[in-house]
Amino acid sequence: MVTDRPLLEINDLWVTYWGRSLLGLSGRPFHAVKGANLSIRPGETLGLVGESGSGKSSIANTVLGLVPAAGGSMRFGDEDLAGMGTRYPSNVRKQIQAVFQDPYSSLNPSMTVEEIVTEPLRVHTTMGRSERRQRAVELLELVSLSREHLERHPHQFSGGQRQRIAIASALALQPRLIVLDEPVSALDVSTQNQIINLLYERRDALGIAYLLIAHDLALVHHISDRIAVMYLGHIVEEGPSDRVYRRPAHPYTKALLDAVPLLDPQAQRARRAARKAAPAIDAPRVSTTGCPYQNRCPHVMPRCQTEMPPAYAVDGGGTASCFLHADRPAVLPASGTGKAA
Numbered sequence: 001m002v003t004d005r006p007l008l009e010i011n012d013l014w015v016t017y018w019g020r021s022l023l024g025l026s027g028r029p030f031h032a033v034k035g036a037n038l039s040i041r042p043g044e045t046l047g048l049v050g051e052s053g054s055g056k057s058s059i060a061n062t063v064l065g066l067v068p069a070a071g072g073s074m075r076f077g078d079e080d081l082a083g084m085g086t087r088y089p090s091n092v093r094k095q096i097q098a099v100f101q102d103p104y105s106s107l108n109p110s111m112t113v114e115e116i117v118t119e120p121l122r123v124h125t126t127m128g129r130s131e132r133r134q135r136a137v138e139l140l141e142l143v144s145l146s147r148e149h150l151e152r153h154p155h156q157f158s159g160g161q162r163q164r165i166a167i168a169s170a171l172a173l174q175p176r177l178i179v180l181d182e183p184v185s186a187l188d189v190s191t192q193n194q195i196i197n198l199l200y201e202r203r204d205a206l207g208i209a210y211l212l213i214a215h216d217l218a219l220v221h222h223i224s225d226r227i228a229v230m231y232l233g234h235i236v237e238e239g240p241s242d243r244v245y246r247r248p249a250h251p252y253t254k255a256l257l258d259a260v261p262l263l264d265p266q267a268q269r270a271r272r273a274a275r276k277a278a279p280a281i282d283a284p285r286v287s288t289t290g291c292p293y294q295n296r297c298p299h300v301m302p303r304c305q306t307e308m309p310p311a312y313a314v315d316g317g318g319t320a321s322c323f324l325h326a327d328r329p330a331v332l333p334a335s336g337t338g339k340a341a
């Protein structure tokens with residue numbers, strides 16, 4: 001049910017945190033997201049990957065209206081999200097829901113399952129109590145739980161069941177977009193598969209779009225239509241999931257994929273040997289000019305140290321911000337060259 005017009009369109013997004021000095025005055029700004037461009041169509045899943053600290057949750061929290069955009073635009077349908085800061089009106093908040101990583105801390109332990117699942121209905125609709133209860137039963141059935149679970153508290157459930165409850169609550173208002181921030185990384189492998197299948201089913205049945213944040217590239221490839229790759233606040237590559245996974249165009253995406261363990265032990269041994277023979281790679285470092293990946297990149301060229309690459313079109317779809325593709329048309333200006341508001 002993917003259509004062409006974007007549901008969410010993010011252009012040149014900046015997210016900035018301000019440090020605090022001892023006197024409580026604002027210290028130096030830290031730009032966690034530097035000019036990101038992303039879009040998600042209705043019913044589409046966009047996987048956002050990158051190492052810890054690259055800015056994925058900062059984008060997610062800005063889309064959810066938990067953190068204000070410091071610059072750029074974010075359109076959701078006809079709504080200007082960036083202009084609303086953290087004060088989304090109810091009609092917008094209803095349409096964008098979230099499921100977070102840790103089902104042990106994201107559910108209020110003093111509430112019953114019925115209260116948790118019907119809370120969004122209580123806040124955002126005029127439904128009466130019995131109607132809400134009926135809806136709670138339907139929602140629990142959607143996530144393979146049942147009426148008998150209504151009166152129980154979160155501590156009476158396993159991690160996977162708690163994540164089902166969180167998903168039921170996120171579905172309550174029939175949102176158009178759900179932000180999934182590491183939704184299965186706290187779960188064991190077989191429970192992960194069950195939750196992923198559940199998310200799949202709900203997406204196909206209800207036409208919801210997902211912004212899926214995860215470290216696990218194999219998982220993201222499995223569930224996403226498109227993948228965007230972040231490095232130090234920049235989107236360095238974006239494109240159809242299969243193309244990014246099988247033919248990564250940015251050296252950083254390639255490095256991320258090389259870190260995914262191979263099932264074949266012989267191939268895994270060969271890869272380990274090749275890695276040992278390769279020169280040591282520096283830790284990530286914020287460069288003041290040029291490409292953010294320059295000090296780790298095996299293909300670094302002189303211009304990478306002075307110029308930020310624009311996003312070049314890539315064969316098979318999508319873009320890569322890397323001068324290795326400079327023979328292709330640039331479709332977006334270099335990210336991070338604009339100024340945060």
Ligand SMILES: Nc1ncnc2c1ncn2[C@@H]1O[C@H](COP(=O)(O)OP(=O)(O)OP(=O)(O)O)[C@@H](O)[C@H]1O
Pocket residue numbers: 017018030032050051052053054055056057058059
């Ligand atoms: N509230 C905050 N105040 C100051 N700095 C922050 C804040 N939240 C995040 N940061 C910083 O912003 C950068 C990006 O963080 P973010 O959580 O968005 O990354 P991430 O890619 O989601 O990481 P992870 O995968 O570990 O969750 C990090 O350097 C982080 O320390």
